[in-house]
Amino acid sequence: MSILTSEALSYIGRETEPVTEVIDPWLIRNFARAICYPEPPDTRWTGREAAAPFHLPVVFLEHAALEPSGLAPPLPPTPQALKAGNEYEVLRPVRAGDVLTIRHRLAELREREGRSGVQVFTTTETTAHDPSGDLVFRVRTIMVRIYPREAGDA
Amino acid sequence: MPEPPVRFEDLREGMELPVLVRQVSFAEHCLFGSAIGNLTLMHLDAEEGRRLGFGGALMYGELRLAYLSLLLERWVESSGRLVHLNCRYTGADLVGDTLTVTGRVSRLNRDESGAHALCELWVDNQRGERNTVGTAELAFIDPYGG
Numbered sequence: 484m485s486i487l488t489s490e491a492l493s494y495i496g497r498e499t500e501p502v503t504e505v506i507d508p509w510l511i512r513n514f515a516r517a518i519c520y521p522e523p524p525d526t527r528w529t530g531r532e533a534a535a536p537f538h539l540p541v542v543f544l545e546h547a548a549l550e551p552s553g554l555a556p557p558l559p560p561t562p563q564a565l566k567a568g569n570e571y572e573v574l575r576p577v578r579a580g581d582v583l584t585i586r587h588r589l590a591e592l593r594e595r596e597g598r599s600g601v602q603v604f605t606t607t608e609t610t611a612h613d614p615s616g617d618l619v620f621r622v623r624t625i626m627v628r629i630y631p632r633e634a635g636d637a
Numbered sequence: 638m639p640e641p642p643v644r645f646e647d648l649r650e651g652m653e654l655p656v657l658v659r660q661v662s663f664a665e666h667c668l669f670g671s672a673i674g675n676l677t678l679m680h681l682d683a684e685e686g687r688r689l690g691f692g693g694a695l696m697y698g699e700l701r702l703a704y705l706s707l708l709l710e711r712w713v714e715s716s717g718r719l720v721h722l723n724c725r726y727t728g729a730d731l732v733g734d735t736l737t738v739t740g741r742v743s744r745l746n747r748d749e750s751g752a753h754a755l756c757e758l759w760v761d762n763q764r765g766e767r768n769t770v771g772t773a774e775l776a777f778i779d780p781y782g783g
Binding site for chain 2: 513514516517518519520521525536537562563565566567568569570571572573574576
């Protein structure tokens with residue numbers, strides 16, 4: 484059983500239009516409160532010009548477009564679509580007030596057949612550049628869709 | 638009283654990292670889902686998690702990752718910063734699980750670009766399952782100006 488069609492594979496390399504976002508101090512405080520709970524958030528993350536915890540901007544911006552429209556390849560629906568991994572590279576800390584231009588690209592699409600069925604992996608690469616054009620961070624997000632083998636399948 | 642931040646010269650290869658233990662309550666999980674803007678039902682509803690073949694509501698992968706980065710950022714504080722963090726989710730933890738988050742220093746390196754520590758990381762639950770493994774690179778302020 485194969486899930487990936489030539490049409491789906493043609494999506495590899497597609498990119499979204501760039502989107503510019505401002506990192507809000509409220510966003511940083513809210514995220515810090517969530518990860519430190521039930522303790523209060525560390526004070527370095529609560530000021531108006533606070534640096535963000537390491538992966539906050541990545542998670543937030545990635546979720547703003549986890550599988551951005553236009554990048555999602557045509558795949559059969561399955562309720563089992565899960566995050567399989569993340570790779571983060573942060574060249575400088577992100578701070579409140581930073582203006583970042585975000586781009587997403589479908590970097591990889593592959594399938595693997597196992598005893599229980601087919602797993603389809605999509606890897607999306609997200610980059611953020613500052614107004615000078617310098618790369619601030621790069622993240623690769625790997626999602627897996629699981630298509631269980633049905634009774635009677637070879 | 639909190640521990641002082643670790644410095645590069647304090648590190649040894651094989652050294653164990655501090656341990657962060659968290660029992661992830663439903664309230665905490667909702668707070669995190671709200672903060673990242675992901676309110677997918679399988680993460681919030683135990684019945685939906687069971688319908689998908691899991692033992693309950695699935696813990697966010699990003700929450701496990703957040704604990705790894707929290708552990709490292711608190712460990713180094715102002716002595717350095719996290720540069721790379723890679724993470725694989727090899728299985729599902731459930732809302733209500735107690736996570737033990739830790740790792741060890743695997744390699745130390747000092748060159749013209751500075752002082753760096755590579756770490757292996759993992760997150761275990763109370764059933765002894767290791768569903769999150771990863772690696773990190775930390776860049777330190779080099780006391781010798783390397």
